[in-house]
Amino acid sequence: MNMNWLSKFAPLPEDFSGIQTPADLARWELSNWLPEHSFTLEPDPSMGDGFRISGSTITGGETGLLYGAYALLRHMQAGAPLPSESCPRYPLRMIDCWDNMDGSVERGYAGRSLFFEGNCFAYHPDRLRHLARLMASVGLNVLCISNVNVHEPAQGLLDEFLPDLSALADLFRPFGIRLMVSVDFSMPIRDGFSSADPRDAGVQAWWQAAAARVYREIPDLAGFLVKADSEGRPGPFTYGRTHAEGANLLARALRPFGGVLVWRCFVYNCRQDWRDHTIDRPMAAYDTYQPLDGQFDENVILQIKNGPFDFQVREPVSPLLLSMQKTRMALELQLAQEYTGQQIDLYTMAPMWREIFQDLPPERIQAIAAVSNFGRDENYFGHPLAAVNLFGFGLLAWNPEITPEEIVSQWILLTYDFLPEDQETLGRWMLASRRIYEKYTSPLGLGWMITPHTHYGPNPSGYEYDLWGTYHRASRDAVGINRTSAGTGYTCQYPPALRQRYEDASACPDLLLLFFHRLPYGFRMKDGRSLIQRIYDDHFEGAEQAARLLEALKGLPFPEPDRQVILDRAVRQKENAENWRDVINTFFHRLSGVPDALERKIFD
Amino acid sequence: MNMNWLSKFAPLPEDFSGIQTPADLARWELSNWLPEHSFTLEPDPSMGDGFRISGSTITGGETGLLYGAYALLRHMQAGAPLPSESCPRYPLRMIDCWDNMDGSVERGYAGRSLFFEGNCFAYHPDRLRHLARLMASVGLNVLCISNVNVHEPAQGLLDEFLPDLSALADLFRPFGIRLMVSVDFSMPIRDGFSSADPRDAGVQAWWQAAAARVYREIPDLAGFLVKADSEGRPGPFTYGRTHAEGANLLARALRPFGGVLVWRCFVYNCRQDWRDHTIDRPMAAYDTYQPLDGQFDENVILQIKNGPFDFQVREPVSPLLLSMQKTRMALELQLAQEYTGQQIDLYTMAPMWREIFQDLPPERIQAIAAVSNFGRDENYFGHPLAAVNLFGFGLLAWNPEITPEEIVSQWILLTYDFLPEDQETLGRWMLASRRIYEKYTSPLGLGWMITPHTHYGPNPSGYEYDLWGTYHRASRDAVGINRTSAGTGYTCQYPPALRQRYEDASACPDLLLLFFHRLPYGFRMKDGRSLIQRIYDDHFEGAEQAARLLEALKGLPFPEPDRQVILDRAVRQKENAENWRDVINTFFHRLSGVPDALERKIFD
Numbered sequence A, B: 001m002n003m004n005w006l007s008k009f010a011p012l013p014e015d016f017s018g019i020q021t022p023a024d025l026a027r028w029e030l031s032n033w034l035p036e037h038s039f040t041l042e043p044d045p046s047m048g049d050g051f052r053i054s055g056s057t058i059t060g061g062e063t064g065l066l067y068g069a070y071a072l073l074r075h076m077q078a079g080a081p082l083p084s085e086s087c088p089r090y091p092l093r094m095i096d097c098w099d100n101m102d103g104s105v106e107r108g109y110a111g112r113s114l115f116f117e118g119n120c121f122a123y124h125p126d127r128l129r130h131l132a133r134l135m136a137s138v139g140l141n142v143l144c145i146s147n148v149n150v151h152e153p154a155q156g157l158l159d160e161f162l163p164d165l166s167a168l169a170d171l172f173r174p175f176g177i178r179l180m181v182s183v184d185f186s187m188p189i190r191d192g193f194s195s196a197d198p199r200d201a202g203v204q205a206w207w208q209a210a211a212a213r214v215y216r217e218i219p220d221l222a223g224f225l226v227k228a229d230s231e232g233r234p235g236p237f238t239y240g241r242t243h244a245e246g247a248n249l250l251a252r253a254l255r256p257f258g259g260v261l262v263w264r265c266f267v268y269n270c271r272q273d274w275r276d277h278t279i280d281r282p283m284a285a286y287d288t289y290q291p292l293d294g295q296f297d298e299n300v301i302l303q304i305k306n307g308p309f310d311f312q313v314r315e316p317v318s319p320l321l322l323s324m325q326k327t328r329m330a331l332e333l334q335l336a337q338e339y340t341g342q343q344i345d346l347y348t349m350a351p352m353w354r355e356i357f358q359d360l361p362p363e364r365i366q367a368i369a370a371v372s373n374f375g376r377d378e379n380y381f382g383h384p385l386a387a388v389n390l391f392g393f394g395l396l397a398w399n400p401e402i403t404p405e406e407i408v409s410q411w412i413l414l415t416y417d418f419l420p421e422d423q424e425t426l427g428r429w430m431l432a433s434r435r436i437y438e439k440y441t442s443p444l445g446l447g448w449m450i451t452p453h454t455h456y457g458p459n460p461s462g463y464e465y466d467l468w469g470t471y472h473r474a475s476r477d478a479v480g481i482n483r484t485s486a487g488t489g490y491t492c493q494y495p496p497a498l499r500q501r502y503e504d505a506s507a508c509p510d511l512l513l514l515f516f517h518r519l520p521y522g523f524r525m526k527d528g529r530s531l532i533q534r535i536y537d538d539h540f541e542g543a544e545q546a547a548r549l550l551e552a553l554k555g556l557p558f559p560e561p562d563r564q565v566i567l568d569r570a571v572r573q574k575e576n577a578e579n580w581r582d583v584i585n586t587f588f589h590r591l592s593g594v595p596d597a598l599e600r601k602i603f604d
Helices: A022-033 A062-078 A125-137 A154-158 A162-175 A201-217 A243-257 A281-292 A319-323 A350-359 A384-398 A404-415 A420-440 A496-503 A510-516 A531-554 A562-592 B022-033 B062-078 B125-137 B154-158 B162-175 B201-217 B243-257 B281-292 B319-323 B350-359 B384-398 B404-415 B420-440 B496-503 B510-516 B531-554 B562-592
Strands: A040-043 A051-054 A057-060 A092-096 A142-144 A178-183 A223-226 A260-264 A300-305 A329-334 A367-371 B040-043 B051-054 B057-060 B092-096 B142-144 B178-183 B223-226 B260-264 B300-305 B329-334 B367-371
Touching: A022 A040, A022 A062, A022 A162, A040 A062, A051 A062, A057 A062, A062 A125, A062 A404, A092 A329, A092 A384, A125 A162, A125 A384, A154 A162, A154 A178, A154 A201, A162 A178, A162 A201, A201 A243, A223 A243, A243 A260, A243 A281, A243 A300, A281 A300, A281 A319, A300 A319, A300 A367, A350 A384, A350 A404, A350 A420, A367 A384, A384 A404, A384 A562, A404 A420, A420 A531, A420 A562, A496 A510, A531 A562, A562 B562, B022 B040, B022 B062, B022 B162, B040 B062, B051 B062, B057 B062, B062 B125, B062 B404, B092 B329, B092 B384, B125 B162, B125 B384, B154 B162, B154 B178, B154 B201, B162 B178, B162 B201, B201 B243, B223 B243, B243 B260, B243 B281, B243 B300, B281 B300, B281 B319, B300 B319, B300 B367, B350 B384, B350 B404, B350 B420, B367 B384, B384 B404, B384 B562, B404 B420, B420 B531, B420 B562, B496 B510, B531 B562
Parallel strands: A040 A057, A092 A142, A092 A367, A142 A178, A178 A223, A223 A260, A260 A300, A300 A329, A329 A367, B040 B057, B092 B142, B092 B367, B142 B178, B178 B223, B223 B260, B260 B300, B300 B329, B329 B367
Antiparallel strands: A051 A057, B051 B057
């Protein structure tokens, strides 16, 4: 079994019957690592997930004891800083799986589902315990196992599959992980009701009964996750109700049992006419939810993607996250590399998260979630180095102040037995990987330009005349959409400081320039280069760096099978980067007619 | 049951046991139409498919009697000219179905397969007899029921499904229709061989045994159809053998039984790098097959698409069809509207066929085939008016000199009870429909610009940076690929007269201009307009005509359910045409920067 960053840990025992609680597990982990040393675990239920370490004593809540033990082990194995006392910034540190019961994983790049196959539960308990241990070792505590796009028979998770769900909850419980389940807003209709209207008393009673049924089996279920009125999913709009009414309907059913209702804010017009310039997709979430601030029940959490589009390589922070004052919110990240190389191209996310939290004060949100990047592949993550994204997300969810450098160096130390020089080389490339990918793909915050549907590889106008609201409107003269107050007005959704930063092209960060502005190819960048030359330069540099990355990875002593997988993928990344470089450069060269100042090859 | 152009015929008898042969059927058809009149059917086996009508006597081969009867009935019902003597130009008048055994139809727009479902044979005998009657009524005599892309378990058609195939052959036999079956070149490997090499004696013996087995069950099977070394299909190239060796391997197995081997010439590099300008896809078929002229056995027929690309709205005739001297060839057409509106947009093909035969002397080919456009929809064809394409193809295969006007007017007379004025209106729009579709889609022979994979609706650069060899290379200055002797040299594949016509942009027909030439937007067309203005004009006109078509169809007295289906589709066509118009105009306007001289709306 591939151990990922637990490679220095002992395998879990085959007979797991002696480990019933997180404290049991903490005890087992410590005694396995340091059999000669005796630790005292001192429960203090008031501390919850938090812990205190003093000498050989760990004090903490039931889960706090486990997190303390893992913190200690990470410290001993990888020199991670060991706080004498720690508690997580966010009580809910969630992983959202987009797994379907047929065994497929929507936007999954690490094999099929670890949980399902053939419309049944189907898993290897050992493999799931190892996944649970990976999660627990970095403090993750909620797992939503089913896709937010609820395809039949996943509606049955609240019903005929409840015993299976309960058994799975039992499996994850010793790891301090509570399950969550995605629900379909129209489920009462499946059950014979004529509507799913939140104001219908029968519908309300249906959800109350459903919650009672579920909590009878799984008293510690974290709650429900909902994608409503989005990309074809049913929702309260069908009945002329607001999303506050829709969310509260479910939240009230969950409240008696202490469950939360996580409501995704991924709502936009996905039937937009490209000819209609009055709609600007990034404005949609704010327009839909901001007016509802104050109307959501206390146990509702709005889950909001980091950017206003959809997990592009670079987006400004979602203005909705900065504007809600009386509503609980979760930041949603995506570990699955849907638009960012699909676990073929190397893409370490921590630097991107760092930037998000530079604009998003950590106290603005009350929870944090990420779409999973794991699956049935032997190494769980498709690309062995993609494991750092689950690892790093756990540490970030515990403490959003953590630096990308800390995440990457700890992960390398835990995962591989490298000499310091190799650690340093690998760390440097991992930290650079996001910028490399960004350079060879669509330029300067423009986003998209990706092959429709598959979302791997370039297609500059693949979505240009489509329904998805993701346009670049590149012409022979200029490219981009003016999203300032003089344009679509998107910048007005931001608080003053950010509004100012983005409003003026001369103040706007280069890397977001084409997100906010429509600019001629001759536009002068801060460093004096023209916009078009900057586009060419980035693309030549990005592809060159991808080639150098391959060489660097060849020189590193990865153990097999990681080495082969990593090098195979790096070769594909190099080709992908060359293709992106050439397609994007050709696309803009055909439009602008401007030659490359350095006379590098741009194809006709 | 929707009778299509047999609407004035009586339904076939439920008990079909009295009709065993085409002559039986001829007798039944005549006696049903004119019960009081007595016809004499005089068999003359030497006449084969041909017939002679003199007074009340029809003389002909077994099938000739049937075709004579249908000619007589078409004459009496629709005033079709009645020859005193007739025989078909081509002995093989074939329909190729792209039906898979799972019930899907590749590029099918009329519902699921009429033959298969759930990886079994599954059909309604009555429905199939009606299909057979439709075919026989216009002289079609070969039906290949299975997709040239042979997906498991369709390999089993030569094996475990042989009894089913034989039963189906029995069903079609009274209609003078012989079955054909698509085979997979690698089938010996499925049977445990380590290779499918044509020079391997074991492989040769395998095919001989397979043919013997099949012909024991179906002595009149027409033969096998093969797609080899094309779009991922296996073929002789795997073993370093030519396609002559590959085709002869199978042909020799079929020869003892009188079967033909139909070998599709749809071979090109579908992994082309868009950056590589040295490959020009339209040249591929000629380059592959022309050097093999003379090497094919007598019972091999090369099946060649009408154009060098793939069933675009307008292509020059394939130079391969004009160049083979010692090889039997079949022209391949496509009735399924893959790239031409998918039986949503009205598209009557006869005018296009007329143009093909203007450049292709009918005697150059020895057979004719078309990809089917029927399926399980109630009306068989998705769009009721798309039936004309199967109807017309039958008449064309019999006599390629037939005019589009004759085809359309006969079809209307047989199908609908319209007053002359309505007949004329419908006929005019049907005859205009191909030019209308052509006007609003990709301009002047450029082709493609279609949504990848689905092939419905516009996407100007959807295939531009892809592997398929279908590039327009449009820049701010010019569009198209120079395929003259000064360019890729494609024109050199033509005989002198055509070469001359296409070589010079000033001689080249406008509608093929961008197939052969790369031209600046300011290029002067023969009528004085600029190229870009011509593009705009065509697109405005095409969309306007689609709107007028909808109005015209509304005014016609179609019976239900045809009327509703026709109008629903015409509404979709109108929207499709508007979208094409706007996308293509915007695409070229963004590139060229040239405004429309008539100041019509072009979106930014």
